[in-house]
Amino acid sequence: MSPSSETIQLIRMGRVGYRHALRLMEQLAAARRRDEMGDTLLLVEHPPVLTMGCGGGVEDLRVTIGNLRNQGIDLIQTDRGGRMTYHGPGQLVAYPILKLPDDDLHTYAHRLEQVALEVLAGWGIAARRIRAHPGIWLGRDKIAAIGVAVQDRVTMHGLALNVNPNMAHFELIVPCGIAGRGVTSMCAALDRPLDMEAVEASFIVAFGHVFNCTVEPQRAAAPWLVAPAPQEGTIPVERLVSDLSLHTVCQEAACPNIGECWSHGTATFMLLGDLCTRHCRFCNISPGRPLPPDPNEPAHVAAAAARLGLRHVVLTSVARDDLPDGGAGHFAASIRAIRQRMPEATVEVLVPDFAGALPSLQIIADARPDVFNHNVETVERLSDRIRAKATYRRSLAVLTWARQRGLTTKSGLMLGMGETCGEVIDTMRDLRRAGCAILTIGQYLQPTAHQLDVVEHIHPLVFAWYRELALTLGFQAVAAGPLVRSSYHAEEVWLETSL
């Protein structure tokens, strides 16, 4: 039996809470049932949690609910088959979302077990099935648990393989409701530590083999990355910025939304020239030695914003580590010029980190922009590889500092650079701790062959899941989608904060 797709999209989630992962699984399965997406394999590790399948009951618990609560372990009822199961770090959990050729759940479950058997065999562990008990066994001990569900031929839930979980946590339950049998792990069987990523890699190979398909992240150009075409009869932004010797990040960063934004008469002005003193590996802006700041630029930006009739003006700049104030004074002068010319307009600044210099940040804070935006760009693990000079922790400190000065703060990150879902969620939490109110999440697109490769094209439904999740974490406004950029629909996003 093969699934309906020859290629199964792999989503490596990293460590994600059970409820969040379940929500994504449900949304992807619903989309699969509507044929809005292909087959998908989610690989995830959960923080400690107990889940109860349809066949389980409280009799499978060996401790009280209060005891579980004290240990910070949730108990969650699910709609899968089977009884009570423990999930936790060190356990590889696979949730295939496949459209089956028929409703034969038994054959599907058998195949899924076969994947675990092949993984274990590849690591030199001779495990087996036991007729009366689902799952995979090593002697009398279970090493992989299975619990699947199907609706309209689309599968949910899946298989949990014990790589190196905290075995003491299994003592909390009668695993899978089978008394008199135990639980074991790959590390216990081999009596040596194992690398989860290596086991995950072998699982992907075995899954492809058993289900006769290729399992990989979405890398090919995705249909959802086609930007809307520009509309006719709109203000010629290009001529306006060139007449006033201005730069826009829309052009310099090769933004995919330029057709849409410019045809609506919006643009993001880039102050302080078009050469940057840093060289981040994702960015299209040319590095080099910039010219001194143009003293006329603040007035020209204000004139252009007025001509375009902008109600919300977004300013950014290249990094100017060559200037004593990092260009902060120029930002402040531009904010003042806009306020003078357009008192009703709101101003959003997307600033560099000013190398963390408090006098520079104070200059920005004193100018009281309506939105103070500073991007973390990516998750902490990838930050040093992707950004030049800027650090993840310093960016969080800059945002915290701005928030403590009473500014509304905003930040953003690009996805598709090799981060896991868990890392994205951790970043959201860090940003919330920094007091950040507005979040943008978009897809990284390689501007030219000189910049970093795209590792993965994230599906729009995953972006929607991130948005929902970010709102539950307390962000007031979230824009998330493949083509979202820091300044995309900035006015609408800003207005959401006052709803």
Ligand code: SF4
């Ligand atoms: S999203 Fe921002 S940078 Fe891109 S075109 Fe629109 S205004 Fe310019």
